[in-house]
Amino acid sequence: MHQTFDSSPRPEPREMNSAQVTDRAAIEQQLIDLFVTDGMIDRSAIKPDATLESLGIQSVDIMMVLMSVEEKFGVYVPIDEKLADTKNLQGFIDHLIDRIAQERKTSAT
C-alpha cells in the first residue's frame, strides 16, 4: 500500500497583488483577534516585534490559537520548522497567513 498524494514539498507563497494584500491585512486582523480571545493576550500588548515569551504565550496557548484558526479558516496548521523557530508575534502571524493563503490557493485550483 502506497501513499497516493504528491510528495514534493509545497511551493513557497508568491508575491501578492493589491487585492491579496488587502485580504492579507484582513486575515491579520482576524488572527490578532484570535490571539486576544483564545490566547488571552492583552490587546494593548500586541506589537509586531513582541516576542511570544514576552507576551507569556505558551505552547498550550498556541494550540488553542491553532484550533481556532482551523475552525475559522478551515486550515490545519501542523507545527513545522518555521513555526517552531518563530520567536515573535509577527513571524507567527505571517506564517499563519501564508498557510491560509496557500490552502485557499490549493482548494481554488
Added chain:
Amino acid sequence: MPHNKVVVTGLGAISGAGIGADALWAAAREGQSAIGPVEFERPGQNTIKIAAQIKGFDPAKHMDAGTISLSDRFTQFAIVAADEAMAQAKLSREQKLGERAAVIVGTGVGGFTSLDDMMYIYNVTKGRLQPMTIPRVMSNAAACHLSMRYGCTGPVFAVSSACSSANQAIGVGAMLVRAGAVDTAIVGGSEASITASYIRGWELLRVLTPDYCRPFSAKRTGMTIGEGAGILILENAETAKARGAIPLAEIAGYGTSSDAKDLVRPDPAGAAAAMRAAIESSGLPPEEIDYVNAHGTGTVINDAVETEALRTIFKDRLGKIAVSSTKPIHGHAIGASSALELIITIHAMREGVAPPTINWLAADPKCDLDPVPNKARKLPIRAAMSNSFAFGGINAAIVVTQAQ
C-alpha cells in the same frame, strides 16, 4: 542476585504492513510504507485523513468465537502476535507455562475502540451496551488474555507509559528473567485506537503531518498514527538451551528514565539518561553499537531533541552510526511502537541491514546524524539500540546483541 543471560526465542507482529514479523521487516527494509487513507467506523470532523491502519482484519481467522466476544481489537492484535512468537519459540499452548512465566504487555490507551463504542451507544444512540465492555476496555486485558491462553501463572500486568509502554514492558520482563524471578517472559505492546475521536485528539496537538512523515528531514511536519502489536518471547538462555530453543538475539541492556519536567515537551537530558542506563546495563562500550532504531516521530521537536541526546551519548562517533526511524513504515503505533521497532531492530541485526528512514528530503542541521536516507544499507551490526520517548516524559531504551 543472579545475572542470567536473556535471549529472544520468538517474535510476532501485526501492523499496517500485514500479519507477521517477516512482513513488518520486509516493509521496513524495502521502505514500503503502510500509511494510506484512513477509514473510520464512524467518521468525524477530521482534517488528517491518513494512518497506518490494519485493514480487513478478521479475528475469526485467528481465535475462537468466545475469545472474540470477550476481547477488544487491541487484545486480538496481541493474541495474533503472541501466537506467532510462541510458534517460533516452539512453545505450545497445550503445555502450560506455569508460574515461572510472566506476561507483560504495554499499551497506551488499552481497549479504546470498545470504549469509543460504549460512549457512542450510551450517549448518542441510547442503545444496549455490550455487557463485557469493562473487561474489554481495561488496559491489562491483552496481558490477561495471553496469560490464560498459555497458562502463565507468574507475574502478569500491563505497562501504560504512552509511547514508551512496550520498551518498558520488554525491559521489565528482561530484568525479571535476568534476576531469576521467571524463566520465560511474554512481552511487547499492543495498540488499536484508530477512531475518528482519537485521531482528532492528536490533531489538536498539531503533531500530525497532513501528508508525509519524514523523520530527521528538513521540512518535516509531524507524525502519522499507526496500530498493531509486537510480541517477543524472552527466556533465560540456560533454560532455553536446555529445551533446544534457538536464540534469535540477546536482550543485553535496558534503561529507563523520567524527565520530570513537562508533560509533552521532550528533554534531551532525560532521553540521554535512558540510553546511558541501557548501555551501562548491557556492559558494552558504546563503540559496539552500530545501529540505533530511533524514536524518530517526525515532529520538529522530537527529532532535534533525540539528535541532541544521541550526540551526548555517542559524541563525535554519532555521524558514523546508522540511526533510522521506521515510523514512516508502520506509523506511530503508540504503546505497540517500540515492540514493532525492536522486532525490526533484531531482524536488522540478524540480516546485517540497516533499514532506511523513508520520505527523507534533505538534511536538517539540527538533526546532524546519519538517518540511512530512503534506502536500506548493508551494515554488520554487533549491537543495536532501540529508543522510545513518551508523553509524560518517560524514556526507555533497549540494547540487543547477536545471540552467541
